Amino acid sequence: MTQFTENVGILSDVPVIEDPRKSVQFTARLRSAIECDELCLYYQPQYRTLDGKPCGVEALARWFPSNGPPIAPNVFIKQAEQAGLISDLGHWVLKEACETAMNWRQPGEEPPILCVNVSPHQICPGFFGILAQVLESTRYPASRLELEITEGILIENPELALQQLAQWKQLGVRIALDDFGTGYSSLSYLSRLPVDRLKIDRSLVQRVITDSKTAAIVRALISLGADLGFAVLAEGVETEAQFELLLRMGCNQMQGYLLTRPVPACQVESFLKRRWGERSTVRPAGSPASPGRLDRARLHSIAV
Ligand code: G
Ligand code: MN
Numbered sequence: 001m002t003q004f005t006e007n008v009g010i011l012s013d014v015p016v017i018e019d020p021r022k023s024v025q026f027t028a029r030l031r032s033a034i035e036c037d038e039l040c041l042y043y044q045p046q047y048r049t050l051d052g053k054p055c056g057v058e059a060l061a062r063w064f065p066s067n068g069p070p071i072a073p074n075v076f077i078k079q080a081e082q083a084g085l086i087s088d089l090g091h092w093v094l095k096e097a098c099e100t101a102m103n104w105r106q107p108g109e110e111p112p113i114l115c116v117n118v119s120p121h122q123i124c125p126g127f128f129g130i131l132a133q134v135l136e137s138t139r140y141p142a143s144r145l146e147l148e149i150t151e152g153i154l155i156e157n158p159e160l161a162l163q164q165l166a167q168w169k170q171l172g173v174r175i176a177l178d179d180f181g182t183g184y185s186s187l188s189y190l191s192r193l194p195v196d197r198l199k200i201d202r203s204l205v206q207r208v209i210t211d212s213k214t215a216a217i218v219r220a221l222i223s224l225g226a227d228l229g230f231a232v233l234a235e236g237v238e239t240e241a242q243f244e245l246l247l248r249m250g251c252n253q254m255q256g257y258l259l260t261r262p263v264p265a266c267q268v269e270s271f272l273k274r275r276w277g278e279r280s281t282v283r284p285a286g287s288p289a290s291p292g293r294l295d296r297a298r299l300h301s302i303a304v
Contacts, residue, residue: 151183202236
C-alpha cells in the first residue's frame with residue numbers, strides 16, 4: 001500500500017474527472033474499492049485548549065488504490081455522491097469507525113467522541129435505519145457518536161433535514177455543524193437545529209491572522225456558538241499564531257495539523273492517552289515530564 005502522508009501534493013492534484021467515459025471507469029473502481037475494502041479510515045484527534053486533553057476524534061475516509069497513487073477524499077466523495085454510491089460509502093465509514101473506536105475504550109471509561117461526516121446526499125429516511133443498525137451491531141454508545149453535517153443540508157429541503165435530525169437525536173447521537181461559516185443557510189436555523197457543536201471552517205481559520213475582517217467574523221462565530229450553548233471547535237489549525245489568536249478569542253476546542261495530523265487507526269490510541277504537547281504518558285520513573293511544544297502551564301497562561 002502506498003505510504004500516505006498529509007503533505008498532500010498528490011492528493012490535492014488529482015483532477016476532477018470530466019470525461020464521462022473515464023467517469024464510468026472511475027465509478028466502477030470506486031464501487032469495487034468499497035466492496036473490496038480498499039478504502040480505509042484515518043483519524044484526527046481534537047483537543048480542549050484548557051488542558052490539552054483530547055475531546056474527540058474525526059474519522060476521515062482515505063483511498064490508496066493498490067495499483068496507483070492515492071486519490072483525494074474530496075474527489076472520490078464527490079464522485080460517490082454523483083454516482084449514487086454515497087449511501088454505501090457512508091454506511092461503510094460509519095460501521096468501520098464505530099467498530100474500530102470500540103477498541104479504544106479504556107477500562108472504566110466511555111469510548112471517545114467519534115465524529116463521522118455525513119454527506120447532504122445521505123440525509124434521507126433510509127439513513128436512520130442504517131444508523132440504528134450500526135449502533136446496535138457495534139454496540140457503540142450513541143451518546144459518544146457525533147454526526148457532522150454541513151449547512152448545505154438546510155438549503156434544498158430544510159424541513160426534511162430538520163425532521164431527520166430530530167430522529168437521529170432520538171437515538172441519542174450528537175450532531176456537529178461542520179465547515180461552519182461558509183454555507184449560505186440562514187442563521188435563524190441555528191436556533192432550530194439540535195446541534196451540540198459548531199466546527200469553524202478551516203478556510204476562515206487559514207485567514208484569521210492575515211485578514212482582520214475574517215478575524216472579526218471568527219470572533220463573532222465563537223461568541224455566537226457559546227451564547228447558543230454549543231461547543232465551538234476551530235478546524236484546520238496549522239500554526240501557533242492561529243492557535244494563540246483563536247485561544248484569545250475564546251475558542252476552547254481545536255483540530256488541525258498543528259496539533260495532530262490524521263493518523264491510521266493503529267496510532268490513535270496513543271494520542272487519546274496523552275494531552276496535546278506531551279510526547280508520551282509513559283516515562284521512566286524519576287524522569288522529567290517531556291517538554292512538549294505547548295505544555296499545560298503555557299496553555300493556561302495564553303488562555304488569559
Ligand atoms: O470537511 P471536513 O472539515 O470534514 O474536512 C476534513 C479534511 O480536512 C480531511 O481530509 C483532513 O485531512 C483535512 N484537514 C485536517 N486538518 C487539516 C489542516 O490543519 N489543514 C488542512 N489544510 N487540512 C486539514
Ligand atoms: Mn468534518
